[in-house]
Amino acid sequence: MIAVLSGSNILASSAISESEVPCVLILHSYHPGFTWTESVSAGLCSALGEADFEISIYTEYMDTKVHTSEDMFPLLEQLYRTKYEKDHFDLIITTDDNALNFLLSRRDLLFPGVPIVFCGLNNFTESRIEGVQEITGVAEAMDLAGTIELALELHPGARYVAVVNDSTPTGIWNLENFRSAAPLFADRIEFIELFNLNSATRCLLTRGRVNL
Numbered sequence: 001m002i003a004v005l006s007g008s009n010i011l012a013s014s015a016i017s018e019s020e021v022p023c024v025l026i027l028h029s030y031h032p033g034f035t036w037t038e039s040v041s042a043g044l045c046s047a048l049g050e051a052d053f054e055i056s057i058y059t060e061y062m063d064t065k066v067h068t069s070e071d072m073f074p075l076l077e078q079l080y081r082t083k084y085e086k087d088h089f090d091l092i093i094t095t096d097d098n099a100l101n102f103l104l105s106r107r108d109l110l111f112p113g114v115p116i117v118f119c120g121l122n123n124f125t126e127s128r129i130e131g132v133q134e135i136t137g138v139a140e141a142m143d144l145a146g147t148i149e150l151a152l153e154l155h156p157g158a159r160y161v162a163v164v165n166d167s168t169p170t171g172i173w174n175l176e177n178f179r180s181a182a183p184l185f186a187d188r189i190e191f192i193e194l195f196n197l198n199s200a201t202r203c204l205l206t207r208g209r210v211n212l
Helices: 035-049 069-083 096-110 144-154 169-185 199-206
Strands: 002-006 023-028 056-061 091-095 116-121 135-139 160-165 190-195
Touching: 023 035, 023 096, 035 056, 035 091, 035 116, 069 096, 091 096, 096 116, 096 169, 144 169, 160 169, 169 190
Parallel strands: 023 056, 023 091, 091 116, 116 135, 160 190
Antiparallel strands: 002 135
């Protein structure tokens, strides 16, 4: 993990009065039940629950692993505009790339001035948040070559490695990184790319019911 800090103390930027309960919106890129999303959500809610004051938590799932961001972003913009027109958030937390991309392009319209904390970003560079005020977060750094090497040490008889991937921004970035690392193992293993499979096929793969 790589921590990225920008600007002053985010949590202190929204004053907490004794008569008001601060409100936090957690904006998830993906759908309920997705293992990564649920584990991050549980961690966030646990951490927020340790505060010595009450916090009201709202949660939204953007479902962009199932539906493309091009399809969902305009619909979600209208939904959130209608749903939260009379509400105020003291902080918005985004998980993975699509949620932050959505918020950065629409914060001034939907949630002007609300501080942002992001997590789970892939292929992060400082230029991505250059000029953005009141933002901080944590980015991911994956060691694919090291992961493949460890897998081969644990399974020395393996001849094939299957790479299951989707077409989300995270998936595309991970696939590019994988293709950069794959030549290091060309004389030891053969890779099989399984790209953008439907949900039924992914389910069968995880249960070991598909022969490659």
